Amino acid sequence: xxxxxxxxxxxxxxxxxxxxxxxxxxxxxxxxxxxxxxxxxxxxxxxxxxxxxxxxxxxxxxxxxxxxxxxxxxxxxxxxxxxxxxxxxxxxxxxxxxxxxxxxxxxxxxxxxxxxxxxxxxxxxxxxxxxxxxxxxxxxxxxxxxxxxxxxxxxxxxxxxxxxxxxxxxxxxxxxxxxxxxxxxxxxxxxxxxxxxxxxxxxxxxxxxxxxxxxxxxxxxxxxxxxxxxxxxxxxxxxxx
Numbered sequence: 001x002x003x004x005x006x007x008x009x010x011x012x013x014x015x016x017x018x019x020x021x022x023x024x025x026x027x028x029x030x031x032x033x034x035x036x037x038x039x040x041x042x043x044x045x046x047x048x049x050x051x052x053x054x055x056x057x058x059x060x061x062x063x064x065x066x067x068x069x070x071x072x073x074x075x076x077x078x079x080x081x082x083x084x085x086x087x088x089x090x091x092x093x094x095x096x097x098x099x100x101x102x103x104x105x106x107x108x109x110x111x112x113x114x115x116x117x118x119x120x121x122x123x124x125x126x127x128x129x130x131x132x133x134x135x136x137x138x139x140x141x142x143x144x145x146x147x148x149x150x151x152x153x154x155x156x157x158x159x160x161x162x163x164x165x166x167x168x169x170x171x172x173x174x175x176x177x178x179x180x181x182x183x184x185x186x187x188x189x190x191x192x193x194x195x196x197x198x199x200x201x202x203x204x205x206x207x208x209x210x211x212x213x214x215x216x217x218x219x220x221x222x223x224x225x226x227x228x229x230x231x232x233x234x235x236x237x238x239x240x241x
Contacts, residue, residue, distance in 0.1 A: 004091060004099040017072050017107070024065055025111045028053040029118030033126040036134075045123070045136040053119040054146055058205045059186060061115070062150060067161050067178020069107060073100060074165030074174065093236035097166065101228065104162055109151045116143035146208055153207030153217040155224025156200035157181065163231040200224075 012018055032048050089096075120138060127133035165174040181201035188196045189205065196202050203220035207213050 004096060005103070008099055008103050011076050012103075015072060015076055017069055020065065020069055020072070021107050021111050022114065024061060025114035026118045027061070028056060028115055029122030031056075032119055033122040036123065036126040036130055036132055040132075042132045043123075043134050045120075045134045045139045048123050048134055049116070049119055049139045049142060053116065054208055057112070057115055057146075058150065058208045059189065060182065062154065062204060063157065063178055063182040063185065063201055065111060066108060066154065066157055067175055067181075070104060070158070070161035070165045071171045071174040071178075073104060073162065074169075075171055077166070078169045094232040097232050097235045098228075100166070101159065101162055101231075104158055105151070105155070108154060108158060109147065112147040112150050116146055119143075149207045149213055149217050150204065153213075153220035154204040156220050156227055157204055159224050159227040159231055160200060163227075163235070166235055 032052065035048075035052075036043065120140065120143060123134050124138070161174060161178060164177055165171075168174070181199075184196065184199060185201040185205045187193075188199070188202050189209075197206075197216075197219075200220065200223060203216045203223070206216040207220060210216055
């Protein structure tokens with residue numbers, strides 16, 4: 001398993017995935033710094049983190065970035081034609097797919113940490129430079145809760161997106177799935193519907209934007225844990241090329 005992790009990490013170094021993991025999470029911090037610099041009022045941390053960073057990530061950046069990163073991970077194997085080599089290694093096939101899922105989950109968690117850290121650090125730096133330091137306690141505790149809830153509540157999305165990206169040698173399918181999931185969750189948010197609480201993308205969004213966030217975290221995590229063995233069973237039966 002250690003050898004598989006090392007191989008997968010080496011593949012990432014030669015791809016655009018690491019740039020995708022590092023650069024987009026800086027967007028909330030950039031928006032916050034610009035907002036502080038261009039407005040005369042003094043914002044609160046609740047406005048910057050609770051009403052800007054977390055909703056922006058949960059509603060849009062989280063599902064779209066997950067779809068993109070998972071798609072790129074699948075395309076690494078297909079474009080290099082390395083499936084024939086990877087699948088004849090002595091390790092069981094399911095370990096290869098589980099390793100990919102684990103790395104995707106870690107990359108997702110890293111994006112969340114960078115997003116909340118960039119928001120808080122950018123707000124602090126811009127506030128001190130302009131003399132408009134955000135009011136209230138610095139929301140590190142809220143940030144930790146956001147990372148934990150979002151990473152656990154998104155397990156089902158992670159599994160589905162990677163499953164599709166590895167199963168089909170067509171990046172359009174995986175990206176279209178991510179876009180469709182994003183549109184559905186936005187529709188649910190706008191309409192306030194209670195009919196789609198079972199939808200994985202909605203669970204992930206509500207894990208940080210709903211009053212019963214912990215319940216949605218448990219639901220997303222439970223669904224993800226059910227889907228993981230199903231994904232492994234299906235992929236190890238496929239003749240991937």
